[in-house]
Amino acid sequence: MDIGVPKETKDQEFRVGLSPSSVRVLKESGHNIFVETQAGEGAGFTDDDYRNSGAEIVPTPEAAWNRELVVKVKEPLAAEYKFLQKEQVLFTYLHLAAHRDLTEHLINSGVCAIAYETVEQPGANRLPLLTPMSVIAGRLSVQFGARFLERQQGGRGVLLGGVPGVKPGRVVVLGGGVVGTEAAKIAVGMGASVQILDVNVERLSYLETLFGSRVELLYSNSAHIEAAVREADLLIGAVLVPGRRAPIIVSREFVKQMRPGSVIADVAVDQGGCVETMRATSHTNPVYVEEGVLHYGVPNMPGAVPWTATQALNNSTLPYVVQLANQGMEALKNNPALAKGVNVQNHRLVHPAVQEVFPDLV
Structure with a gap:
């Protein structure tokens, strides 16, 4: 699978969706990873670090976004809405309850949007990626x-x-x-x-x-x-x-x-x-x-602490990213916790909690 890692655009957001060590794991599993240039610089990871781990460095956000699976940290901002594509999988924090405009754009784009914060394991509010x-x-x-x-x-x-x-x-x-x-x-x-x-x-x-x-x-x-x-x-x-x-x-x-x-x-x-x-x-x-x-x-x-935070986040997200890369949409059938992370799919708002916030979008 082709996996894109764009540079974050939120104000002073220096975390990055995949660390070089995560890229290496995915590359060893046979996947192609496209990292926007300087995407990891703020977290202390150079373009050479990513190249040495097997990633291809791409010069523009579009080149990173134009992939089957896009792994980010924060929700897309308005300038990134144009990159959302039908049947693309977006894996990131979304927090849609506070973002009606983003929710509408995700629905209209046809993207499958999986939110880190709603991936839920069995048990009382076990939210491994949050x-x-x-x-x-x-x-x-x-x-x-x-x-x-x-x-x-x-x-x-x-x-x-x-x-x-x-x-x-x-x-x-x-x-x-x-x-x-x-x-x-x-x-x-x-x-x-x-x-x-x-x-x-x-x-x-x-x-x-x-x-x-x-x-x-x-x-x-x-x-x-x-x-x-x-x-x-x-x-x-x-x-x-x-x-x-x-x-x-x-x-x-x-x-x-x-x-x-x-x-x-x-x-x-x-x-x-x-x-x-x-x-x-x-x-x-x-x-x-x-x-x-x-x-x-x-x-x-x-x-504010991207070196620590990126690695801590990747420790938890990488197994899910690997499963998505290896299995595609079948991963949602095979992993109930990951399936609970789906917020938007096939032009529909599907997460029950977000549906309660925006009932008119259901």
Whole structure:
């Protein structure tokens, strides 16, 4: 099979769909890989690295896109819609619940669009291709939050870990899944005072075994959220409903109660965000101030650490890419987890969760 790897076009997105080591595996399986020139440069992979692994370097985006299988990291942007082709397979993060225009173009193009974030293995929300980036985003959310709490960045000048004689900063994490757990790990490691709120009592029990008394665990309801948000120096949004738009659980009224210069980092922004005042930002312009609070809403947060993130992503995606390359569309019949990743196929919106968001497109 011919496999294309375009260079990412999202603002400061330096990850790449396939690493040189992944290319080598696919080449050894008899496939042809076409990598757009400099596609891996931001992640530390040169064109020669890809050539040495068996890829052909192509000079234009079109030459990479014009293949049976296209492997990316982020969703196609408007300038890339023209490359979408009937019966082509696109394998990437899509997050369609937050992108109506993209959803319509995918339907009209006839492409088979498989989303990393909705590939689901048997069990309770086992999302193998979302998990590695959730781990990174969770850890980065606190790292970036700590940075923007600095006075020179517009924050209120709080050191999360505090110092002897001065209380530490308070980090409130909304959601105790992968993102929330990883955010809490970093915040605890920094010495912050940490709260996690979640609606799943079993998950809270698990988190107690993980953190013990180092983290305050609260059942998530409106009263607890309001009280926690009011006292937060750093608020982390880590709410996930697979395939659907994130629910708004922090209203503007709650944000108004936060101290000026506090920071919100909403990792759920790629699914619309769980904070009413949040909108998507970019690595170039990561924050804005609303109601006196700094809002960080970069939807491709792991793109800040592309060397780590590309390899972590490939560790999880490569087996699925190999299966698609070896079996074509038969892979969807042979692998139920991969089949659940299909969002658009044969000019139809087929994923149930996205159908609920856009019922008029079904």
